[in-house]
Amino acid sequence: MNVSVWVDGALVDADTPAISPLDHGVTVGDGVFETLEARDGVPFALERHLRRLEYSADRMGLAPVDLSAVRAGVDAVRGVVGDGITRVRITVTSGGGPLSSVRGPGPQTVVVVGSDGPAPERCRAVRSPWRRNERSAIAGVKSTSYAENAVMAAYAAQRGADEAIMANTLGHLCEGTGTNVFVERQGEIVTPPLASGCLAGITRGLALEWGAGAGMPVRVAAPGELDMSVLDEAIAGDAHLAVTSSTRGVQHIERIDGTDLAPGPLLTRLAALYERRADADHDPVPPRSR
Template sequence: MNIVVWVNGVIMDAGAPVVTATDHGLTVGDGVFETMAVVNGKPFALTRHIARLAYSAQRMGIDEAHRDLIREGVAAVRDAAATADQPFEITRMRLTLVSGPGPMSSVRGEGPASLIVTATDAPAPKRCRAVRAPWVRNERSAIAGVKSTSYAENVVMAQFAAGKGADEAIVANTHGHLCEGTATNIFIEVDDEILTPPLASGCLPGITRGLALEWGARAGLPIRPADVGELDMSVLERVREGAAFAAVSSSTRGVQPLDMLDGVALKPGPLLARLSRIFDEFASDNPDPVPPRQK
């Protein structure tokens, strides 16, 4: 796998140190990030990802990176990949903002924050096999809905899934309501309708989730966020039985029907299969769909 790294305005060697040993992003996970698919050299939904990075930074109380600087870093890693000794096609890009040096405690230091942009040619996941996680997501957490680098909880759940021969773990919230995957949002096709857990469940406000809701509705699909408590975790039993269907969504997966749940092979739901095609078509036509308020 090839990789390009840009830090605070400078292209760095992929193996070079880029933060100090006392950086709060390293010592306590005090940072935020975004991951984007890259198609034909263009990071998909860049404007929306930059906006969500700013939202996450604001929620965390981290100084926001200037949006022009982010775009400069994106352009720099793209150019570096194209002009490398062995040029490669970028498939994935990540923006990371960490708060900077701080004391050996939870109290944040004075920074300065560091902006890191990385790009790789790692392949996109081709299928999704999921298991139900034995843990819950705290929908009342101080960072619920924030894409934070404090990701150890997701690492533990992903390792649990890997130990079961899966590549994603689906988690409930503290009320037992369906919430999300470790790195995905989830959609359920049930009773001739597509539902996804509401943001009140504690799930991440996924970029792909939001666009799937917008574009699916525009194309006439019966799709909506569920009401609070409408999707109990037990709906996954109906998925296993074939009475309902499931798909996950993320920047690297798009909208991807579940292949397997807890070791049971699944068939794709007809509405979710249509949603997946609709998403791909709309994304191909508009690689940077700007949120309505920014148009």
């Protein structure tokens, strides 16, 4: 795999230490990040990702992110990996700090990584035994404090899966460790609301926007409308499931808890629509800029 790394204004070798061991992103996970798919060598939906990066930093109480520096980093790693680039990861931390939860004075650390690694080809999922806290201080934030997701992903891997689907503390369907979840049942497609504690996924938002624009029956569920029993409906054949993420697009969940699932016709249409629209416009303008 070809990897390019840019740290605080300079390209560095991927195997060369480039971040202080006292960086608060290292010691306590005090930072935010974005992962982008690249299509035809172009980072997809970059402006939407940068806006979410700003939102996450604001929610975390971090200083405003220098977006010009981030864009420079993205251009730099693209220049090294070339048109074969498939993924870009942007990470911003609060910078150096003490060995405690208290932040230091900064400056922030900005890291951009580009690679040509393959995207996940399939999704096989299990139910997570742990729940997302929808009342957490960082609920809905793309934070580098990702340890609980790593634990759940490891749990899934131990069971032959690559994703874990979790409820929130109320028992309502929430999200996967790195994905949003869409459910097809009763002739429509629904996805958990942000009030469930799920991330406002870029792909989730585009799937909703583009699907509704094409006249498809796709919407955000009402709070509490979807609980984890919908996974049992899928196992029984009464519902269908898909996940969305920047690297997966709209992807059918082909197995849940060891049971194979048939793809839903509406979700299959939505996946195809998403691919067509994404291929046609690599940087769809965020709604508030129109």
